[in-house]
Amino acid sequence: xxxxxxxxxxxxxxxYMCKYLSRQGYQPIVLDNLSRGHQQAVKWGPLIKGECRxxxxxxxxxSTYRIAAVMHFAAFCYVGESVENPSAYYFNNVAQTLKLLQxxxxxxxxxxxxxxxxxxxxxxxxxPIAETHPQRPxxxxxxxxxxxxxxxxxxxxxxxxxxxSLRYFNAAGADPDGQLGEDHRPETHLIPxxxxxxxxxxxKIQIFGDDCATKDGTCIRDYIHIQDLAxxxxxxxxxxxxxxxxxxxxxxxxxxxxxxxVIKVAREISGRPxxxxxxxxxxxxxxxxxxxxEKAIAELKWTPRYSDLYSIxxxxxxxxxxxxxxxx
Ligand code: UDP
Numbered sequence: 001x002x003x004x005x006x007x008x009x010x011x012x013x014x015x016y017m018c019k020y021l022s023r024q025g026y027q028p029i030v031l032d033n034l035s036r037g038h039q040q041a042v043k044w045g046p047l048i049k050g051e052c053r054x055x056x057x058x059x060x061x062x063s064t065y066r067i068a069a070v071m072h073f074a075a076f077c078y079v080g081e082s083v084e085n086p087s088a089y090y091f092n093n094v095a096q097t098l099k100l101l102q103x104x105x106x107x108x109x110x111x112x113x114x115x116x117x118x119x120x121x122x123x124x125x126x127x128p129i130a131e132t133h134p135q136r137p138x139x140x141x142x143x144x145x146x147x148x149x150x151x152x153x154x155x156x157x158x159x160x161x162x163x164x165s166l167r168y169f170n171a172a173g174a175d176p177d178g179q180l181g182e183d184h185r186p187e188t189h190l191i192p193x194x195x196x197x198x199x200x201x202x203x204k205i206q207i208f209g210d211d212c213a214t215k216d217g218t219c220i221r222d223y224i225h226i227q228d229l230a231x232x233x234x235x236x237x238x239x240x241x242x243x244x245x246x247x248x249x250x251x252x253x254x255x256x257x258x259x260x261x262v263i264k265v266a267r268e269i270s271g272r273p274x275x276x277x278x279x280x281x282x283x284x285x286x287x288x289x290x291x292x293x294e295k296a297i298a299e300l301k302w303t304p305r306y307s308d309l310y311s312i313x314x315x316x317x318x319x320x321x322x323x324x325x326x327x328x
Contacts, residue, residue: 001025001026001027002026002027002068002069002241003026003027003028003029003065003066003067003068004021004026004027004028004029004067004068004069004070004071004237005029005031005061005065005067005069005070005071005109006018006021006028006029006030006031006071006073007030007031007032007052007070007071007072007073007074007100008031008032008037008072008073008074008075008115009028009029009030009031009032009037009042009047009071009073010030010032010034010037010038010039010041010042010047011032011036011037011038011041011073011074012171012180012181012182012183012184012226013073013115013168013171013226013229013230014030014032014037014071014073014074015037015038015041015042015180016175016180016226016227016229016230017071017073017229017230017233018030018042018043018044018045019043019044019175019179019180019230020227020230020231020233020234021044021230021234022044022045024234027045028044028045029045029046029048029061029065029067030042030045030046030047030048031048031050031052031057031061031074032047032048032049032074033049033050033051033074034049036076036184036185037074038183038326038327040327041180041327043179048061051096052072052074052096052097052099052100053095053096053099053100055099055103058099058100058103058107059103059106059107062103062104062106062107062109063107067107067109068109068111068241069109069111069112069113069237069240069241070100070104070109070111070112070113071113071115071233071237072097072100072112072113072114072115073115074092074096075092075093075115075144075145076088076089076092076093076141077117077141078141078188079119079139079141079142079284080188080282081141082139082140082141082144083139083140083284086140089140089141089144090140090144090147093141093144093145093147093148094144094147094148094151097114097148097151098151101151101152101155101161104161105155105159105161110159110160110161110162111162111163111237111240111241112152112161112162112163112164113163113164113166113233113236113237113240114148114149114152114163114164114165114166115166115168116145116148116149116165116166116167116168117141117142117145117167117168118167118168118169118222118250118252118289118291119137119139119141119142119145120135120137120142120145120146120149120167121133121134121135121136121137121142121167122134122135122136122137122138122142123136123138123286124286124288124289127256127288127289127290128254128290128291128292129250129289129290129291129292130250130292130294130295131167131248131249131250131292131295135149138284139284149165149248152165153246156245156246160245162240162244162245162246163240163245163246163247164233164236164237164239164240164247164248164249165247165248165249166229166232166233166236166247166249166251167248167249167250167251167291168224168229168251168252169221169222169223169224169250169251169252169253169289169290169291170189170221170222170223170224170252170289171224171226171229172189172191172223172224172225172226172312172316173191173223173225173226173227173306173307173311173312173313173315173316174226174315174316174318174319174320175226175227175315175319176227176306176315178315178318178319178322180319181315181316181319181320181323181326182316182319183323183326183327185326190205190221190259190262191223191262191266191312191313191316192316192320193205194262194263194266194274195266195270195313195316195317195320196320197272197274197275198266198267198270198272198274198317198320199272199320199321199324201324203275204274204275204276204277205263205274205275205276205277206276206277206278206279207259207260207263207276207277207278207279208259208279208280208281208282208285209278209279209280209281209282209285210260210278211281212281212287212288213287214258214287214288215258216258216260216261218258218259218260219258219259219281219285219286219287219288220256220257220258220287220288220289220290221256221257221259221289221290222252222253222254222255222256222257222289222290222291223253223257223262223307223309223312224251224252224253224304224307225304225305225306225307225311225312225315227305227306228251228253228302228304228305228306228307229251231302231305232249232251232296232300232302235300235301235302236249236300239300247300249293249295249296249299249300249302250291250292250293250295250296251291251293251296251302252290252291252292252293253291253293253304253307254290254291254292254293254294255290256288256289256290257309261309262309262313263276265309265310265313266313266317269310269313269314269317270317
């Protein structure tokens with residue numbers, strides 16, 4: 001059984017990845033500092049608590065476990081926070097990743113899967129966004145992810161690192177078995193916030209602007225279920241294990257939903273009223289972000305199966321209903 005080091009494996013997407021890896025016959029080994037992840041979400045292999053800048057710890061891990069590949073999910077991921085505190089973003093997302101890569105090379109572990117983001121594209125010049133779209137991020141979060149993508153290109157050219165940069169659109173939904181779900185503190189994402197309103201934990205959902213040039217004036221996003229993200233990672237992993245060396249894919253559905261559509265479906269599924277209030281647009285929020293996923297479908301042979309809005313919100317609703325205080 002191959003060991004996969006899952007950095008950030010106690011987080012929302014990383015923990016689900018571990019479950020999926022384990023089901024597919026791999027052994028996940030989690031490294032997580034638990035600053036934003038949850039110990040209770042690590043169930044499919046050992047949890048090593050620590051930082052990925054900790055050289056001694058990384059050397060211990062690489063010498064103790066025969067690691068076939070590293071999947072890296074640990075990152076700060078809030079645009080607003082990145083503008084207020086760019087130093088934390090460059091340190092956590094870039095410097096720590098560099099340390100991890102250096103120790104991988106030292107241990108001769110040469111397969112790396114990176115959680116990138118559609119934020120590397122910046123304001124879209126056309127929709128849908130393909131992998132060839134110019135990369136001009138407009139905030140420190142997007143820039144920190146692009147910097148790592150560039151480091152990966154250089155490490156591939158010089159040291160033979162094999163890598164996948166997987167650019168997620170809006171990760172959403174929960175484990176269809178109800179074991180794992182979204183528990184961010186603070187929560188900033190639309191779907192969990194809307195469902196917290198449905199549960200009576202918040203008074204109303206704020207809609208960030210209804211004056212965009214979209215069908216109902218609210219922003220459009222491409223929501224991708226964590227199950228589909230996990231299956232894409234596995235396909236990319238197996239291609240890298242099979243000898244491919246440079247894999248760059250958008251992970252989205254190619255279909256966008258407006259904020260109002262999301263709230264409407266959340267009302268239908270929960271059967272609750274969900275009051276709303278229109279407020280100012282969030283600075284730096286593009287009106288429309290929708291992926292082209294043709295490359296992932298054609299080359300990875302990937303099919304998103306859970307990412308219709310109903311499956312996303314239904315699985316998320318089950319999670320929030322049964323875990324009203326998250327993992328606590
Ligand atoms: N959004 C909103 N109200 C909220 C949170 C988000 O209207 O309380 C909007 C946001 O402007 C964006 C969409 O919902 O258009 C998805 O936002 P989210 O924060 O979930 O993900 P992002 O697109 O920022 O990664």
